[in-house]
Amino acid sequence: MKLSCVIVDDSSIQRILINKLVTNHQNLNLIGEFSNAVETKNFLSYNDVDLVFLDIEMPILNGFDFLDTLKTKPQVIFITSKPEYAVKAFDYEATDYIQKPINAIRFDSAVKRALNKQLLLIEAPIENSEHIFIKSNLKKLKIFTSRIKYIEAYGDYVKVITDDENHLVLSTMKAFENDLPHDKFIRVHKSYIINLNKVDKFNSKFVEIGSVKIPLSRTKKEELQKAMEVIQ
Structure with a gap:
């Protein structure tokens, strides 16, 4: 994962130092560098930014006043020479607070925090999405239906194939089938239920999900066709 980021500092020397650290970091993509908050605000109006390396004491608008002007706030790592701003910085939900002079190890630690936070932001919609509970290997598991690829009959069990792993459920x-959202799943064969959003292609005999060919019952072809048209 790469975070798009900008540097905001009125000191050209500090911008050069931070630029070097950002450029050398494999998980950062520098897309802007500014000497004041006003220019930064204009840039953010037209560009998506994940992370801002922000000085606090700047002319026109200081770092805190700048954040107050933003409706949507990216992650912020404050970089400043003044330790007394630390408490206020975290009132602004800063990802981290680095004191100048900048130490490379401390910088990497702050970026790691930002990456972890970004992952949580990405996964949050999944955590809130539809889910079911299954019992597999004597454990009760929460499975997000968006991760299920297909379900296969397996004797007295069903095999649940997800993006991450497989589960055997009695x-x-x-x-x-009754536990699944009916607008997203369809039984295409007596032995298979598929997630419509995972279908790569299908013909009169098979449905393909990744490299797996799933048999399609002749009586289910029209139903599948209609269902695919709805979700597309």
């Missing part, structure tokens, strides 16, 4: 296909 259940009938009918009972499992």
Whole structure:
């Protein structure tokens, strides 16, 4: 993962130092560098930025006043020579607060925090999405339906194939089908239920999800066709 970032500092020497650290970091992509907050605000109006390396004491608008003007705030790592601003910085939900002079190890630690925070932001919608509970290997597991690729009949069990792993669940296909959101899943064969959003292609005989070919019952072809048209 790479975070798009900008540097905001009225000191050209500090911008050069931070630029070097950013450029040498594999997870950062520098897309802007500014000497004042006003120019930065204009840039943010037209560009998506994940992370701002922000000085506090600057002319016209200081770092805090600058953040107050933003409706949508990117992550912020404050970089300043004044330790007394630290408490106020975290009132602004800063990802981190680095004191000048900047230490490379301390810088990497702050970036790691930003990366972890960004991952949580990405995963949050998934955490709030539809889910079901299954019992597999005597454990009760929460499975997000958006991660399920397909379900296969397996004797007295059903095999649940997800993006990450497979689970064997003691259940009938009918009972499992009833637990799934009907607008996203369809039973295409007596032994298979598929996630419509995972379908790569299909013909009169098979549905393909990744490299797996799933048999398509002749009576289900029209139903599948209509369902795919709805979600596209």
